[in-house]
Amino acid sequence: xxxxxxxxxxxxxxxxxxxxxxxxxxxxxxxxxxxxxxxxxxxxxxxxxxxxxxxxxxxxxxxxxxxxxxxxxxxxxxxxxxxxxxxxxxxxxxxxxxxxxxxxxxxxxxxxxxxxxxxxxxxxxxxxxxxxxxxxxxxxxxxxxxxxxxxxxxxxxxxxxxxxxxxxxxxxxxxxxxxxxxxxxxxxxxxxxxxxxxxxxxxxxxxxxxxxxxxxxxxxxxxxxxxxxxxxxxxxxxxxxxxxxxxxxxxxxxxxxxxxxxxxxxxxxxxxxxxxxxxxxxxxxxxxxxxxxxxxxxxxxxxxxxxxxxxxxxxxxxxxxxxxxxxx
Numbered sequence: 303x304x305x306x307x308x309x310x311x312x313x314x315x316x317x318x319x320x321x322x323x324x325x326x327x328x329x330x331x332x333x334x335x336x337x338x339x340x341x342x343x344x345x346x347x348x349x350x351x352x353x354x355x356x357x358x359x360x361x362x363x364x365x366x367x368x369x370x371x372x373x374x375x376x377x378x379x380x381x382x383x384x385x386x387x388x389x390x391x392x393x394x395x396x397x398x399x400x401x402x403x404x405x406x407x408x409x410x411x412x413x414x415x416x417x418x419x420x421x422x423x424x425x426x427x428x429x430x431x432x433x434x435x436x437x438x439x440x441x442x443x444x445x446x447x448x449x450x451x452x453x454x455x456x457x458x459x460x461x462x463x464x465x466x467x468x469x470x471x472x473x474x475x476x477x478x479x480x481x482x483x484x485x486x487x488x489x490x491x492x493x494x495x496x497x498x499x500x501x502x503x504x505x506x507x508x509x510x511x512x513x514x515x516x517x518x519x520x521x522x523x524x525x526x527x528x529x530x531x532x533x534x535x536x537x538x539x540x541x542x543x544x545x546x547x548x549x550x551x552x553x554x555x556x557x558x559x560x561x562x563x564x565x566x567x568x569x570x571x572x573x574x575x576x577x578x579x580x581x582x583x584x585x586x587x588x589x590x591x592x593x594x595x596x597x598x599x600x601x602x603x604x605x606x607x608x609x610x611x612x613x614x615x616x617x618x619x620x621x622x623x624x625x626x627x628x629x630x
Contacts, residue, residue: 305335313339316346330365333358334372338380342387350388353396359405370402406630413628423626434629441618442479445610456606463603482611483618493612500604507597508554514590515552521587522547524580536572543569552591554598563592 305313309332312319323329336345337358343350360366374397381390401408410428417424429437446466449457460475467474473481486496522544529537529544543566550562566588574581622628 305332309335312336313344314346315340330369330372334369334376337373338376341377341393342380353393353400357401357408359403359408361404363404363407366403366407370397370400373397373400373402422628423623425626427625427627429622429625429627429629431630433627437621437625437629438480438483438618441614441621442476444617445479445613446476448613449610456609459602459606460610478607479610479614482607483614486611486615493608493615497605497608500601500608504598504601507594510590511554511594511598514587514594518547518552518584518587518591521580521584525584528577528580534575536574539569539571554595559595560592563588563595 308321309328312321312332313336315336321329321332337356339345340347340351340356341353358366358369360369374394377390377394377397381394401411403411406428413420413422413426414424417426446457464478465474467476486493525540525543529541546562546566546569550556550558552559552562556562567585570581570584570588
């Protein structure tokens with residue numbers, strides 16, 4: 303078969319390579335050819351690899367079975383052609399144990415071969431998606447019932463923000479916890495890592511709030527300069543802004559900040575003509591203050607969610623351990 307230059311670069315196998323190609327472009331055929339060349343030593347590695355030294359991962363069992371069969375066909379063809387570089391008959395006999403599988407199957411094999419090192423039951427079962435969702439839902443109910451029974455500070459805070467369950471009308475606390483568990487599990491981050499990120503995020507928001515509050519104060523003299531000139535249409539609303547800044551405390555403790563900032567944005571509406579750059583700076587400044595305020599004020603809710611998420615992770619883990627099971 304005649305291979306394109308792009309595929310020849312893949313076959314060289316001298317670096318990590320990511321290939322993006324559409325359906326029918328020959329991705330599987332190229333991967334099978336690469337597999338065969340790794341077995342025969344026709345890559346930059348120079349030395350032939352044994353079957354158990356190669357791992358090929360696919361997303362579905364069907365794709366894995368198809369690839370294994372195409373590799374088997376390729377090995378058999380090379381054996382029939384009398385290619386003497388390697389013992390293709392021996393390779394053909396070893397192909398039944400080739401590591402061509404899905405991510406889940408490959409990981410399951412590693413865990414079954416190393417249960418002690420992984421700290422798991424050697425005879426573990428794997429929960430399918432439906433069973434996993436059922437057990438996770440039971441763990442969520444267990445955590446929420448415990449929190450409601452003790453009326454913890456976290457549950458009281460969270461129920462001020464979310465309904466207990468969406469019940470078909472969006473998402474409630476129960477659904478948010480399930481989503482957070484899925485995202486956190488997929489990310490590989492520990493709760494402690496996420497809490498550290500939240501603390502950094504909160505500190506950055508506090509700095510943003512302070513910096514833009516100071517900037518707003520420095521822009522007010524510019525506003526007063528404009529108001530001292532010839533009166534224009536946009537001055538009518540703008541005239542209120544300096545007084546609002548003087549009258550209202552711009553701080554993270556002022557729960558009326560969202561309404562105040564909304565009113566300030568209204569003050570700077572209109573066509574400013576040649577003074578538009580100042581209006582844009584004021585608008586960006588007020589928007590940054592608004593975003594920073596909500597980021598900082600929402601942090602207690604985030605900490606409460608993470609606290610319940612940590613309890614959910616523990617409850618779900620105990621549920622799986624009780625059954626000697628793992629999920630995907």
